[in-house]
Amino acid sequence: MQVGKPVRRRVSRAEREQxxxxxxxxxxxxxxxxxxxxxxxxxxVGVTKPVLYDHFGSKEGLLLACIARxxxxxxEVTTKAAGSASNPEDMVRRGFRxxxxxxxxxxxxxxxxxxxxxxxxxxxxxxVEGIRNQQTGFxxxxxxxxxxxxxxxxxxxxxxxxxxxxxxxxxxxxxRGDVSAEQAxxxxxxxxxxxLGATTPR
Amino acid sequence: MQVGKPVRRRVSRAEREQxxxxxxxxxxxxxxxxxxxxxxxxxxVGVTKPVLYDHFGSKEGLLLACIARxxxxxxEVTTKAAGSASNPEDMVRRGFRxxxxxxxxxxxxxxxxxxxxxxxxxxxxxxVEGIRNQQTGFxxxxxxxxxxxxxxxxxxxxxxxxxxxxxxxxxxxxxRGDVSAEQAxxxxxxxxxxxLGATTPR
DNA sequence: ACGGTAACCTACCATGAGTAAGTTACTTGC
DNA sequence: GCAAGTAACTTACTCATGGTAGGTTACCGT
Numbered sequence: 261m262q263v264g265k266p267v268r269r270r271v272s273r274a275e276r277e278q279x280x281x282x283x284x285x286x287x288x289x290x291x292x293x294x295x296x297x298x299x300x301x302x303x304x305v306g307v308t309k310p311v312l313y314d315h316f317g318s319k320e321g322l323l324l325a326c327i328a329r330x331x332x333x334x335x336e337v338t339t340k341a342a343g344s345a346s347n348p349e350d351m352v353r354r355g356f357r358x359x360x361x362x363x364x365x366x367x368x369x370x371x372x373x374x375x376x377x378x379x380x381x382x383x384x385x386x387x388v389e390g391i392r393n394q395q396t397g398f399x400x401x402x403x404x405x406x407x408x409x410x411x412x413x414x415x416x417x418x419x420x421x422x423x424x425x426x427x428x429x430x431x432x433x434x435x436r437g438d439v440s441a442e443q444a445x446x447x448x449x450x451x452x453x454x455x456l457g458a459t460t461p462r
Numbered sequence: 463m464q465v466g467k468p469v470r471r472r473v474s475r476a477e478r479e480q481x482x483x484x485x486x487x488x489x490x491x492x493x494x495x496x497x498x499x500x501x502x503x504x505x506x507v508g509v510t511k512p513v514l515y516d517h518f519g520s521k522e523g524l525l526l527a528c529i530a531r532x533x534x535x536x537x538e539v540t541t542k543a544a545g546s547a548s549n550p551e552d553m554v555r556r557g558f559r560x561x562x563x564x565x566x567x568x569x570x571x572x573x574x575x576x577x578x579x580x581x582x583x584x585x586x587x588x589x590v591e592g593i594r595n596q597q598t599g600f601x602x603x604x605x606x607x608x609x610x611x612x613x614x615x616x617x618x619x620x621x622x623x624x625x626x627x628x629x630x631x632x633x634x635x636x637x638r639g640d641v642s643a644e645q646a647x648x649x650x651x652x653x654x655x656x657x658l659g660a661t662t663p664r
Numbered sequence: 665a666c667g668g669t670a671a672c673c674t675a676c677c678a679t680g681a682g683t684a685a686g687t688t689a690c691t692t693g694c
Numbered sequence: 695g696c697a698a699g700t701a702a703c704t705t706a707c708t709c710a711t712g713g714t715a716g717g718t719t720a721c722c723g724t
């Protein structure tokens with residue numbers, strides 16, 4: 261008897277791209293970037309390795325694409341949340357809250373956002389840089405709205421602090437497992453908000 | 463004519479260990495963890511690969527040892543700085559300042575501290591955990607001294623925030639290159655200190 | 665001097681990133 | 695409908711590098 265022939269399904273480029281990103285995000289999150297093999301990703305998609313290279317160029321490229329997609333989603337979510345606020349304080353609070361909720365909804369795949377440190381120093385630096393600016397730029401915008409005319413360098417520094425603080429708190433929360441998104445948000449607000457309030461144009 | 467024989471110098475274990483850590487720190491910082499090869503490290507020491515494995519077990523082990531050493535130095539420096547303060551605010555400020563100065567003194571090798579994300583998920587988790595606790599524990603201690611009796615979970619969260627903020631600000635400073643350690647310290651203090659001041663035992 | 669041990673090296677394996685070249689499914693013009 | 699073109703896909707490799715087995719040599723204690 262003839263076992264059903266492989267029936268090589270062909271799929272549009274865009275569709276395959278998403279499939280690959282899904283699979284890669286999962287595999288990277290499960291095993292960590294280093295330990296994850298390209299063959300494992302390929303197998304999960306149901307395809308062979310060169311396909312991945314045709315789409316993303318390299319393992320690092322694939323990682324960056326995963327990070328970029330995740331960050332874009334994150335940015336959308338937080339932007340939307342901040343937009344529905346009535347006053348500046350509420351805006352920041354909603355932003356933080358949306359951030360933590362987003363990470364919860366992504367499950368373990370959140371770790372992926374912090375794998376960018378795994379990228380070799382010089383190579384894709386500008387890509388990483390762009391992704392970074394995306395987030396800190398958003399925060400800078402929020403701050404600027406709250407304290408228009410304030411020292412630009414200071415605002416940039418504040419944005420860095422806020423992003424760093426959020427990331428670290430999120431990782432800590434993930435490890436502990438018993439801290440609610442609400443609690444984390446309050447901690448962040450309590451520590452940071454009064455400092456922001458003191459920011460006035462000079 | 464006989465070209466001078468290799469004169470295989472033999473060296474005590476502890477000494478070789480330090481040589482290897484020095485070389486590895488440099489190579490990891492230059493090329494990044496991934497792109498750095500064990501052979502490159504070995505060559506820099508003037509030794510062959512199996513020696514590295516005899517001392518540190520694996521590439522990851524070597525990385526962790528580098529990170530641990532650097533963090534220990536950092537902890538020493540900040541502890542000393544904080545100890546010479548007259549009041550709580552000054553203590554925190556001196557701690558931050560020492561942190562930035564330390565990274566400056568280390569040059570590019572500072573990036574190394576943040577390569578811990580490069581370690582595969584489950585494997586050396588407890589080692590990474592220990593290193594992390596070393597730093598956040600120190601900060602928690604500082605906070606506790608300032609606000610004795612405050613909610614322990616909250617203090618832990620604050621410690622995470624502060625560490626994350628510092629790290630991120632340091633990376634940003636390294637990339638920009640035109641922000642003094644003093645300036646960075648002030649930014650951090652301004653944002654965080656007033657929030658800390660509001661922390662009272664409940 | 666003379667074992668014994670610990671540092672060290674040569675020579676190898678295994679895995680996984682990346683690629684060249686050919687094959688097959690779909691599309692498009694006639 | 696049907697050929698020709700093209701884009702997705704595969705097989706079958708290369709090559710760099712993490713890691714190791716087993717032998718060799720410098721040093722230390724007696």
